[in-house]
Amino acid sequence: MTSGSKHRGDGFSRQRGYTLLEMLIVMAIFSLMLGFAVPSLRSSSAAGTVKHAEAVLVSAFREARARAVATNQQAGVRLDLTANRLSQGPAFSAADAEILGDQSLQIQLTTARALVAGESDGAIVFFPDGTSSGGRVILQSGSAISVVEVDWMTGMTRISTGDAANAGGGRDG
Secondary structure (H helix, E strand, O other), X not given: OOOOOOEOOOOOEOOOOOOHHHHHHHHHHHXXXXXXXXXXXXHHHHHHHHHHHHHHHHXXXXXXXXXXXXXXXXXXXXXXXXXXXXXXOOOOOXXXXXXXXOOOOEEEEEEXXXXXXXXOEEEEEEOOOOOEOOEEEEEEEOOEEEEEEEOOXXXXXXXXXXXXXXXXXXXXX
């Protein structure tokens, strides 16, 4: 008697599929791949946070410098290091403040002593002739680091990232 399914002599049917051992090996390989992927995603997220804050900061500095020259009046950028926010204009309104990044972003500001208000507040001011008070902002999230410097004599920004920040190398902006 013949039927559509093949039977072995011991009563078990022969079906195609994966064994438990094969499934465990595949799961182990996926676990290893995931173990390598997650840390790299975290570091790229930290780098993205720093790059975003860098872009916002440089844009604000350039805008303030241009406004000071165009209006023939001082213009500044105020940084609130506790809340990771920046604001512009004469009033430095908290309502108009722009968020630089989440709480994983650490910001350090070096500027003229007269422009520091407490331990977590400071500003960089631009003058009508294009010069500035000068300053340096260090942005760090995880292992990603960026340094944005504002030259006091020209008011121009200079950006350094990673190890180049410690060596003083960078790009002008």
